[in-house]
Structure formats: C-alpha cells, structure tokens
Amino acid sequence: MIGSGPAYSGSIPPVPAGRRSRLLPAPEDRRGILIASLSTLVVFGVLGYLILSSPGWPRVQQSFFDPEVFAESWPRITRAFWVNVQLFLIAEVLVLVLGLLIAVLRSLPGAVFAPVRLLATAYVDLFRALPGILVISVLGFGVPALRIEGMPRDEFFWALVALTLLYSAYVSEVYRAGIDSIHPSQAAAARSLGLSQLQSMRFVVVPQAVRRVIPPLLNDFIGLQKDTALVSVLGVVEIFRAAQIRQAATFNSTPYVITAIIFLALTIPMARLVDWLVARQHRRASAGAR
Amino acid sequence: MTTISREALRIEGLHKSYGRLPVLQGIDLSVAEHEVVCLIGASGSGKSTLLRCINLLEPIDAGRIRVGGEDITARGVDVDRVRRRIGIVFQAFNLFPHLRVLENVTLAPRRVLGQSRAEAEDAATTLLRRFGLEDKRHDYPDRLSGGQQQRVAIVRALAMAPDLLLLDEVTSALDPELIAEVLDLVRELARGGMTMVIATHEMGFARDVADRICFLDGGRILEEGPPATLLTKPREPRTQQFLQRVVAAGRL
Numbered sequence: 001m002i003g004s005g006p007a008y009s010g011s012i013p014p015v016p017a018g019r020r021s022r023l024l025p026a027p028e029d030r031r032g033i034l035i036a037s038l039s040t041l042v043v044f045g046v047l048g049y050l051i052l053s054s055p056g057w058p059r060v061q062q063s064f065f066d067p068e069v070f071a072e073s074w075p076r077i078t079r080a081f082w083v084n085v086q087l088f089l090i091a092e093v094l095v096l097v098l099g100l101l102i103a104v105l106r107s108l109p110g111a112v113f114a115p116v117r118l119l120a121t122a123y124v125d126l127f128r129a130l131p132g133i134l135v136i137s138v139l140g141f142g143v144p145a146l147r148i149e150g151m152p153r154d155e156f157f158w159a160l161v162a163l164t165l166l167y168s169a170y171v172s173e174v175y176r177a178g179i180d181s182i183h184p185s186q187a188a189a190a191r192s193l194g195l196s197q198l199q200s201m202r203f204v205v206v207p208q209a210v211r212r213v214i215p216p217l218l219n220d221f222i223g224l225q226k227d228t229a230l231v232s233v234l235g236v237v238e239i240f241r242a243a244q245i246r247q248a249a250t251f252n253s254t255p256y257v258i259t260a261i262i263f264l265a266l267t268i269p270m271a272r273l274v275d276w277l278v279a280r281q282h283r284r285a286s287a288g289a290r
Numbered sequence: 291m292t293t294i295s296r297e298a299l300r301i302e303g304l305h306k307s308y309g310r311l312p313v314l315q316g317i318d319l320s321v322a323e324h325e326v327v328c329l330i331g332a333s334g335s336g337k338s339t340l341l342r343c344i345n346l347l348e349p350i351d352a353g354r355i356r357v358g359g360e361d362i363t364a365r366g367v368d369v370d371r372v373r374r375r376i377g378i379v380f381q382a383f384n385l386f387p388h389l390r391v392l393e394n395v396t397l398a399p400r401r402v403l404g405q406s407r408a409e410a411e412d413a414a415t416t417l418l419r420r421f422g423l424e425d426k427r428h429d430y431p432d433r434l435s436g437g438q439q440q441r442v443a444i445v446r447a448l449a450m451a452p453d454l455l456l457l458d459e460v461t462s463a464l465d466p467e468l469i470a471e472v473l474d475l476v477r478e479l480a481r482g483g484m485t486m487v488i489a490t491h492e493m494g495f496a497r498d499v500a501d502r503i504c505f506l507d508g509g510r511i512l513e514e515g516p517p518a519t520l521l522t523k524p525r526e527p528r529t530q531q532f533l534q535r536v537v538a539a540g541r542l
Contacts, residue, residue, distance in 0.1 A: 189384035192345050193398035193450060194374035203397060208388050 062252075069254040073246040077258050080242030084228040087160060087238070091228075092221055094164040099171030100210075104201055106172070107179045120172075127169035133230050136162040140234035159231040167224045174216045178209030215277045222267050222274075229259075297359065298323045298454050298485040299344065304353035306336075306343055306509075313339045315509035317353070321454075324483040328496040328517075331506035332532060337489035338381075340506070341456045344487065345378045358453055374402060377447030378456040381463050383439045385431040385446070391418070392427040395446045403450070410449075417445045421475055437468030441475055448479075455479070457488040461495075473499075493536050497521055505529045 051057060105113075106120040127135065139162045144153040152158070182205050190200035232241035239259050246255035297320055304317040314336045321327050329337040342348045344355060346362065346369045355363045362372045386394050395418065396410040405413070418424045421441055431439055440460055447455060457476065461469040473495050480486065480499045490496055496503055497517045504514040505526070513526045524530045 185380065185382060185384045186386065188347055189380065189386070190397075191370075192347060192373055192376075192378045193446070194370050194402040195398060196370050199401050203401060204386055208386075211388065 064253050064257050066250075066252050066254045069246075069250050069252045070258065073243075073250070073255045073258055076246060077239060077242050077255060078262065080237055081239040081262055083156070083236060083238040084225070084231075087156070087163065087228045087231065088221070088225045091160055091163045091167065091224060094160075095167045095171050095220075095224065096217075098164060098168040100175050100206070102168060102172035103175035103179060104206065106176055107201070108197065110197075124169045124172055127166050128173075130166075132162070132166050132227055133233060135166055136230055137233055138162075139165075140231075155231075155234040155236045159228075159234055159236055163224060163227065163231070166227075167220060170220050170223070171217060174213050174220060175209065177216075178213035179205055181212060182208050212281075215274045215281070218270060218274045218277070222270055225266060225270075226263060296323045297321070298325070298357070299487070300356040301344070302354045302356075304340070304343060304355065305351045306339060306348060307351060313509050314343065314350075317509070317511060319504065319511060321485060321487060323485055325501045326480045326484075326486045326488065326499055328500035328503045329487065329489045329506055330491070330493065330496060330503060330532075335506040336509040337506055338458050341378060341458045341487065341489055344454075344456060345376050346372055347378075370402070374450055375453045376456065377450060377452035377454070378458065379440070379443050379447050379460050381459040383431075383436070383443045383463070385439055385443055387431050390428055390430055391423065391434070391442050394431065394442060395427075395449045398446070399449050414445070414449055417448055418442075421445055435468060436464045437471045440464065440472045444472075444475060444479075453485065455484055455486045457486060457490070459489050459491065461490070461492060493521065493533075505532065507532070 102120045102123060105116050106124070108116060136159060140155055140158040143151065143158060179201075186204055186208070187200050190204040191197070195203065228238060229240040231238055232244070235241070237245070239262065243255040243259045247253060299319070299321040301317050301319040304314050305312070306314040317336075317340060319327070329340065331337055339348060343350050344357075350363060353363070354361055357372065357375060361367070386397070389397065392411060392414055395414040396405075396407070399405045399410040399413065400407060415424060415427060418427050421444075423438065423441055423445065426434055426438060426442070431442065434442065440463075444457075444460070460476070461472050464472065469492070473492065476486070476488070476495075477499055488496070488500070500517050502514060503517050503520045504511045505520065505524070505528075506512065507528050513520060513524060513529045520529070521533065524533055
C-alpha cells in the first residue's frame, strides 16, 4: 500500500494549499500561537519575579536603574551619541569606497599587478591583525605628536581615519568573497566583447558581487557602529565618554545602562534587517533555480 | 604584399595543453571571408579550447593565429582590440544577469566603441527586432527562455559588428524544442555572409550551414572537407566510427 495515498488518523481535514486566509492564522496555527504566548508569559513572569524578589534587587535597581539619574543623564548622553552617529555615518561611506578599492586591487589577475596585490594583501593583514584600540591610539595620540606642519590635530579626524582603515580591511574581505563568487564565465563573456580588465570588473563583476554581499556588509557596519565607543580613549566626548563622565559625577551606573539601551535600539533593528535580506536572497535563489 | 585569398582566419601549428594534458596538438586551419566552418568531434576533442584560443581567452603554447592577416598571437598585441573583431557565443549563454536585455547588448558598444547611449540603443533595437526579440529588450535575462537567452547572446556579439563569429556548442544547453530557433538564427547569419567557426554536435545543422566541416580527434584536425563528402564518405576510420555513433544516437 506504500504510495497509495496519505492515511488520515486524525479528524482534522487537510487544508487545501493556497486557500488559507492571509489575515487569520489557521486553527492549528492559532493553537500554536496561543501555546507559545502562554509559555513565554509564564517563563518571563517567573524569571521577572525571581529577579525582582531577590534580596539584592533594591541595590541593583539603585545602582543601574535610578530614575533620577536616568532623567538627568539622558539628554547629555543622547547629545554625545550624535558624535558617534557622525563618526559611523562618515566612516561607513569611506569604508564602502576604500574597501571596494582594496578588494578590486586584490582581485586583479596577471603578473603585472603582483605588487598591487601584495600591497593590498599587506594592508588587509595588518589592519585585521591589530586591535582597534591600538590603531586609534597610535593615530590619535601619535600622529599629532609629530607636530608636522599642516597635519590635522583634531581627535575626531584621527578617530575617523583609524575606524576607516580598520573596517576597510574587513569590508574588503567581504567584497572579495563576493567578487570570487561570481562565476569566471561572466568575466570571460565581458572580456570576449572587448571590455578591459577594469571595465569587466566595473560593469559586470562588481555590480553582481555587491548585491550578494549586502547582508555581511551590514554585519560589519554593526561592528563599526559599536566600535565608535573605542574613540573615547582619545578624549572625544562621544556616548561612552559622556556616560563615564556622568557615572563619575553621580557614582551611579545608570548612564551605562542608557548607553546600552541606545546601542540596542540601533543594532537590533539592523540585525533584523540583515536577517530579512538574507531570507529574501534565499527565496530568490531558490526561485531562480526553479 | 597583397592578400589574394581574403583570409579571415589562419591558424598554424597551434599547440595548447592544460598542465601536462595536451588538448590541441598542432592545429592548422584556414577560414576564408564569408566561409562557415563547423568543428565536429567527441567531447574533449578540443573544439571549445580551439575557439577559446582564437578569442585569446586561453593562452597558447605554440603556433600562430592570424585574423584578417594580423598575427594576434604576437607579443605586445592589444588583446582588447583583437577581441572587438571576434565575437564568441558560449554554450551557457553567459548573459549578464544584473542587466536588462538592451543593456546586455549595448554595454560593449558603449564602453568599448564609445557609442552614445542613443546610438547604441538604436542599433541594438534594430538587431533585436531582426531576430524577433524586440519585445524582450526591457526584460532581465532570467525572464527569458533558454532559446531567447541564447539569441540575445548572439545579438550581443553581433552588436560589436565582428569580422569573425565563434559559436561554441550554442545549442547544447537547450531543451530540444528550443534548439531550432537558435539554429535558424545562425542559418540566417550564414546566408548573410557572416564568417563563422562553429563547434557543434548537431550534424544535420552542420550539413546545412557549413561550407566545410572539420573533424577533430585528440587535439588534431583529422579530416576536413565539404559536408557532403565528410558526412557521407569519410576517409578516416576514426571519423567513420564517430559518425556511426552519431547516427546510432539519432542525431543525423
């Protein structure tokens, strides 16, 4: 009897495909949602109760969730966050350009480009190996101390340079993976039409590669946004430095919690966006394969 | 010195190996202007490699290739300039998936020949109309059938107005019912006087379209001649054997 048709043992009739309401979940799904909601509520309720009723809670609350300190520190910290926003927005644009440039240089075939490939590889190796805080310190403290005529001495400027150099190395690797994922026959088709090596990269390979690497690229941007807090070592009053100042003034850790909340609010939506983009790519890939 | 025979392509003593595996072992071939030459032979006999060598997509080990009298294998030759004169169409179409049909066709005329967008699009639209693809020009390649994609690939090569067109098993990746539309297009090009070198498994097509057929075996041109002679009265035992298999497979 194998393959002669499905045998139903339950009383629920099969739902014909495509006839489900898009607004209301099907009955069996509805039951699932109900169970999930209830169990979530119970688990979180119990956890919440355990935390709030523990003997140490009042002290934790006082130290991390002081409403007065919160209200007082919020405006100053959010204002300082604007520095981080400027840092990562400008750095992201620069990183997109520099990272792509390095990736393309590293992907150029042929003996002529050997020194270019070597330089690009050395760059990536160097800046991926060094701790971010070290690069920021060397550039932010070291270079202005040289007192070279015409060299900027502004900490913000050097922080921006350091973050751009660091993240261009990571992002160039993401781009390179994308470039390598484009089948050589695409480049061959471009070259056979008379396009030069660089034209083939610019018009055929890179546009396809960039589309593929947008999700991992956004992941690196999440890292960059968080690492703007490292700039505080230079004395730039960005969000983390502002929180430290407030903490020192109030002897209370609530300013750090504010900082955490702001980073969470920035990063979590971006992480969900990445998830959504990845899922969409999968759907398209499987639809394209038919 | 004047060119008497108006030779489009001349290959002398071409050798090519991948590592230690010899693929082409002394190819001599001459193709006159407006001539259509079909390359037949088993998979691995070197047909595709020969075409890729002519388009300088593969470096060669020894020998010489001349196109329109110019040695394109000489040192210091500008390969991009050479490739402008030689079109190649691949088995797997290799259309650019991120570009619409019209952009696929106009990319090289615009970027390589420096045509304006309007100029290139006019020319491309004329070509697409001629081959029944005008209504597809704003579609992306993945919206097209295999046969349509391959016709677009041929139009893309034609848009560069090449002196010589190389077709590398252009119907091998197609469903049987889509093969005819592509072969019809190639037949029309042959009637129009396009100089072509065609690697193919379609013997019936080769018989119709070719002025001359070359049978490749083990990286050499074992036998060549007009279709009527080569396909019906092959001289070499290897050619006879190959054609018997083709007939047995129902492809002639």
